Amino acid sequence: QQQQQQQQAGMGLLQQVDEMQQGCEQQQQQQQQQQTAQSSTALPQTSELLPALLEATLQGGAEPLSQASAERQACLAELRAQEQARAQQREQQAAAAEVQNREAQRQAEEAARRAAAALEQQHAAALAALEAQQAEVQREADARKARAEAEAQRMEVERQRVEQLMAEQAVTAAKREAAALELQEQLDKQLAGHVRERAAARCIERAWVRYSSNPGGRARRAAHIAVLQAAWRARNVRIMFTHMRAQHRVLLRVEAAVSAADTDRLQSALQEAETLGVGDSARACVEAFQQGASDVEQRLAAAASAGTLLTFRAAVEAAQRFAPLQPQIAAATATFEERCRNAEAALDAAVADSTMQGVMSALEAASQLGVHNTRMADAISAARARDASMARQLRELASAPILTAAHKQRGSVDVGGATEAEAWLSGSVSSSRSSSRSSSRDDVESSRGTDGVAGQAKAESAAPPGKEAAAPVAAPVAAPAPAGAQYYDAAEFAALAARAMALGLRGDVAAAKGVLDQRRRMLALQHRQALQRLQPNPQVHLQGQAEAEGDALGITALIEEARVLGMSAEADVLHQRLSSCQQGLQAKIMAAAEHSTPAGLAALLAVASSWGLGADVHSTAQRVMANRRTCV
Known part of the structure; x- marks a missing residue:
């Protein structure tokens, strides 16, 4: 309310x-109506003035036009002034009405x-009072609800307690009744047993009386009973044997159906086995067969993927007893054949680029997979031939001559197979001995190493004509070049040695490197001998010294061989000594051109060509000699 x-x-x-x-709106409408009425009263006044003006204009037609125009202008000005005054008045009224309207609207809005x-x-x-009343009513309702819930809980607990008590009383009564019934049954059983015992005792007593009173009947009954028992046992044996034979046939049919994977036959055989009472045995037979097939399949897969030939054959023989495993046998055979092909490929790869130990491992794996013995023997022969060829190539390359500028100019090595430096050294041994006699004591002692070389050269010159001359040192430095004119190449030797090391031929690589070391030692000895031969000897005449000194091409070949064999320091020393000797010979040629005879100059120029001095030295010497002749 x-x-x-x-x-x-x-x-x-x-x-x-x-x-x-609504009152404010009516006031505004009244003000607008008043303004409209005022404007309508002003318009008639203007309309009344216009006829008067027209009459005045018509009456004064005889006057000059200037007076008429002045009057018209005055009338128009007056009309404009009146219009402006009325417009200002209307504007003021409208402004006042607007102000009144706004004030009235403001008052109305304020009142609203x-x-x-x-x-x-x-x-x-009102809402606060209503909410307070509702809250009070809600609190009272909640209190009543809480009291009702508490009362309901109390009643529920009381009901449960009463039900539990009644259930306990019912259980106790049932137990008492069950105990009474059990006791009554026991008493009935005892009474029935006592009755049966008394009846059996009476029957036994009567039978014993009859049995003891008639001995002949007793014997006939015993014989008849024995015959009946024997016949019964024979019949049971025949029935049991027939049944067992039928069961055995059914089990054989089950095994045959499982082996042949014939579902229809297997179902019929299982039904017959159930009829004959051997269903469990038949199912066990099927499960055992399936388990055996699974085991055989696993063995077959394992043997095909990681077993030997014997293991695989045994697994295949075991799997052939199971008809459902024919696809698995084919797949396993393909897998094993693929393994055999992979083993042969691995054997070929090992023969191509593996050590002998790797080849033997591949052979062992291939032999386990049943690769033919001829194939393995060929692989072993190929590996051994590969190693022998690699060792031979190492030896030949280590002993091959070094390609020098002289070889490039001449196109081949010397007839005896020795290098240019060896030919130069063997040709200069005799001259070194003759020059060493006239040298100083130190030169003689330093040239003792060449006496052995010269003796060896003499022994070689005294050898039978059917044999080739050996190298001029104690051990051979370089073997004769083969038909293909093979020369030593450091990069090729390093690559070949790396290949041999990868193949496990460490001994052959060491032997080849030993040959190179021996060549380096022999080349070092030749360098020392060349340095001794290139020492200046002032006691010998110029012509004799020029004839005794060696060939520059041989020394250049020694330098090139030393650089190829990695003896850069020795090569630089020998090159410097050769350069100094060439410079000395060039100075001697210039001196002979200026002061010596033409024969002496010609001899020196002949020696200069062997020392590698170019045509510019010849032309310069000839020009100097010509200048001398001109001057003379």
């Missing part, structure tokens, strides 16, 4: 606000706001 009263009061306030707004605020306050107070 309070809410309804408050709503009615609010509706009354809203009606008052609406009435105030006050009414709305009062209504809102009343509504809020």
Whole structure:
């Protein structure tokens, strides 16, 4: 009711606000009507003045045009002034009306706001009171509900207690009844047993009396009973044997059906086995067969993927007893054959680029997979031939001559197979001995190493004509070049040695490197001998010294061989010594061209060609000699 009263009061306030707004709108309409009436009264006045002006204009037609135009302008100015005054008045009235309207609207809005605020306050107070009442009612309802729930819980607990007590009493009564029934049954059983015992005792007593009173009948009955028992036992044996034979046939049929993977036959055999009472045995037989097939399949797969030939053959023989495993046998055979092919490929790869130990491992794996013995023997022969060829190539390359500038110019090695430096050294041994006699004591001692070489050269010159001359040193430095004119190449030797090391030929690589070391030692000895031969000897005549000194091509070949064999320091020393000797010989040639005879100059020029001096030295010497002749 309070809410309804408050709503009615609010509706009354809203009606008052609406009435105030309607009054404001009516006032605005009245003001607009007044303005319209004023403007309509002004227009007739203007319309009344226009005829008067026209009459005045017509009456004064005889006057000059200037006076008429002046009057018209004055009338028009007066009309404009009146119009402006009326417009200003209308604007002022409109502004005043607008101000009044805004004031009335503001007052109405203020009244509406006050009414709305009062209504809102009343509504809020009513809502607060209503909420307080609702909260009180809710609290009372919650309290009643809580009391009802507590009472319901108490009643439920009481009901459960009563039900439990009644259940316990029912169980106790049932136990008492069961005990009474059990006791009654025991008594009945004891009484029945006692009755049966007494009846059996009476029967036994009567039978014993009859048995003891008739001995002949007793014997006949015993014989008849024995015959009956024997016949019964024979019949049972025949029946049992027939049944067992049928069971055995059924089990054999089950095994045959499982082996042949014939589902229809297997189902019929299992049904017959169930009829004969051996269903469990038949199912066990099927399960055992399936388990055996699974085991055999696993063995076959393992043997095909990682077993030897014997293991695979045994697994195949075991799997052939199971007809469903024929696809697995074919797949396993393909897998094993693939393994055999892979083993042969691995054997070929090992023969191509593996050590002998790797080849033997591949052979062992191939032999386990059943690769033919001829194939394995060929692989072993190929591996051994490969190693022998590699060792031979190492030896030949280590002993091959070194390609020098002289070889490039001449196109081949010497007839005896020795290098250019060896030929030069063997040709200069005799001259070194003759020059060493006239040298100083130190030169003689330093040239003792060449005496052995010269003796060896003499021994070689005294050898039978059917034999080739050996190298001029104690051990052979380089073997004769083969038909293909093979020369030593350091990069090729390093690659070949790396290949041999990869193949496990460490001994052959060491032997080849030993040959290279021996060649380096021999080349070092030749370098020392060449350095001794290139020492200047002032005691010998110029012509004799030029004839005794060696060939520059041989020394250049020694230098090139030393650089190829990695003896750069020795090669640099020998090159410097050769350069100094060439410079000395060139100086001697220039001196002979300036001061000596033409024969001496010609001898020196002949020696200069063997020392590697170019044509410029010849031309210079000839030019100097020609200048001398001209001057003379």
